[in-house]
Amino acid sequence: MVFTLIFIFSGCSGSEVPSSDVSQEGSSSLEEYIIMKGLGEEEISISVEEIKGLQAISKEVTSISSTGEENTFQATGALLEDVLKQRSFNQKDLMGLRIVAGDGYSIEVPKEIVGNRDIILAYEMNGAPLDEQSRPLRVVIPDERAMYWVGNLETIEILEKIEKSEIHKLLFIEALGEIADVEDYIYYDSIDKAIKIQDLLKSFGEESTSKTVYIKAVDGLEKNETLPIFQEGYIKVTGADVPAFLSPNMPKGMYVKHILYFSYDTTAWVAYEKAQEKLGTLNLEDREGISVEELLKEIGLHEGEAYIFTAIDGYAVEVDASDLGEGIIYLDEKGRLNTYFKGLPKNTSIKDLLSVEVKK
Ligand SMILES: Nc1nc2c(c(=O)[nH]1)N[C@H]1C(S)=C(S)[C@@H](COP(=O)(O)O)O[C@H]1N2
Numbered sequence: 304m305v306f307t308l309i310f311i312f313s314g315c316s317g318s319e320v321p322s323s324d325v326s327q328e329g330s331s332s333l334e335e336y337i338i339m340k341g342l343g344e345e346e347i348s349i350s351v352e353e354i355k356g357l358q359a360i361s362k363e364v365t366s367i368s369s370t371g372e373e374n375t376f377q378a379t380g381a382l383l384e385d386v387l388k389q390r391s392f393n394q395k396d397l398m399g400l401r402i403v404a405g406d407g408y409s410i411e412v413p414k415e416i417v418g419n420r421d422i423i424l425a426y427e428m429n430g431a432p433l434d435e436q437s438r439p440l441r442v443v444i445p446d447e448r449a450m451y452w453v454g455n456l457e458t459i460e461i462l463e464k465i466e467k468s469e470i471h472k473l474l475f476i477e478a479l480g481e482i483a484d485v486e487d488y489i490y491y492d493s494i495d496k497a498i499k500i501q502d503l504l505k506s507f508g509e510e511s512t513s514k515t516v517y518i519k520a521v522d523g524l525e526k527n528e529t530l531p532i533f534q535e536g537y538i539k540v541t542g543a544d545v546p547a548f549l550s551p552n553m554p555k556g557m558y559v560k561h562i563l564y565f566s567y568d569t570t571a572w573v574a575y576e577k578a579q580e581k582l583g584t585l586n587l588e589d590r591e592g593i594s595v596e597e598l599l600k601e602i603g604l605h606e607g608e609a610y611i612f613t614a615i616d617g618y619a620v621e622v623d624a625s626d627l628g629e630g631i632i633y634l635d636e637k638g639r640l641n642t643y644f645k646g647l648p649k650n651t652s653i654k655d656l657l658s659v660e661v662k663k
Pocket residue numbers: 368369404405406408449450451452453454455456554555556557
């Protein structure tokens with residue numbers, strides 16, 4: 304029932320009459336339109352008619368899938384640059400975009416892409432009008448990943464800045480199951496375990512001042528997700544593709560599989576298994592694990608003179624930055640994460656590691 308309703312609501316949001324707080328530019332109100340935010344104080348609505356009236360370009364364009372596969376199309380549409388120019392903006396100066404679709408899909412387009420690529424607002428693909436799913440416009444960014452090619456375009460938001468905060472603390476995703484509630488999560492044909500992100504953030508009592516969450520996957524994919532979207536999701540910790548960010552209410556294209564880490568504010572949540580895949584292992588005596596120094600570098604943990612290592616039971620120990628090169632974090636037979644520092648006293652060998660923090 305709930306799902307049906309969500310479906311109906313989102314299904315018709317693309318072509319509705321604009322709400323009254325939106326200033327109308329151009330003609331009649333029943334036609335298709337998109338919304339642009341961030342060009343001024345008020346959001347503006349731009350009719351698809353207006354976009355079709357701009358200089359049309361028709362171009363062979365290639366998209367890249369998540370597995371690296373390329374697909375080529377003939378796209379016809381107008382350039383976002385022309386829409387911006389008419390309003391005295393230049394695409395090159397923008398810090399980034401967030402593109403939102405009528406079906407709930409949304410993605411942030413970083414400055415490097417916005418500043419270097421054509422962004423086509425396409426109304427025809429391969430010489431035919433867009434299909435029902437993609438109407439009224441599809442964003443086409445040639446030679447970029449298909450995840451940026453947002454169909455069913457509803458809103459383009461110009462971002463003022465892209466957040467990237469300093470990391471002061473890292474926590475292990477593997478340790479989360481021991482401190483937060485884990486629920487059954489149906490993933491295709493299997494019943495896996497997942498943690499509700501809302502619970503997770505609550506149990507750590509951390510109020511984020513940032514508006515976005517940064518997620519990096521082990522294959523190099525990087526994404527910023529809005530905090531509201533992130534908070535509605537789950538981190539799946541068992542079964543295929545883990546750790547994965549997902550939600551039953553979210554378009555599948557927004558899922559992030561094989562997370563290396565995600566961060567918001569000054570905290571990063573790291574998947575040990577993925578860090579090992581990415582960084583490789585180091586042998587110290589008879590133990591094999593990832594180098595503490597390399598891990599902190601990968602996450603960009605802000606340089607400190609000393610770090611505090613804390614176990615799940617609250618046991619904590621301080622280690623000088625100069626000793627990190629001789630330290631590893633390893634997984635034992637019981638599946639616990641431990642630390643080992645060569646040449647340091649035994650009290651630095653932590654069982655069941657939860658976090659590493661810069662000493663203030
Ligand atoms: N509106 C909307 N646009 C979207 C998506 C979506 O779920 N909704 N998925 C994106 C992702 S992740 C991909 S890979 C491509 C898939 O495009 P295709 O269905 O045309 O192959 O569309 C992108 N644009």
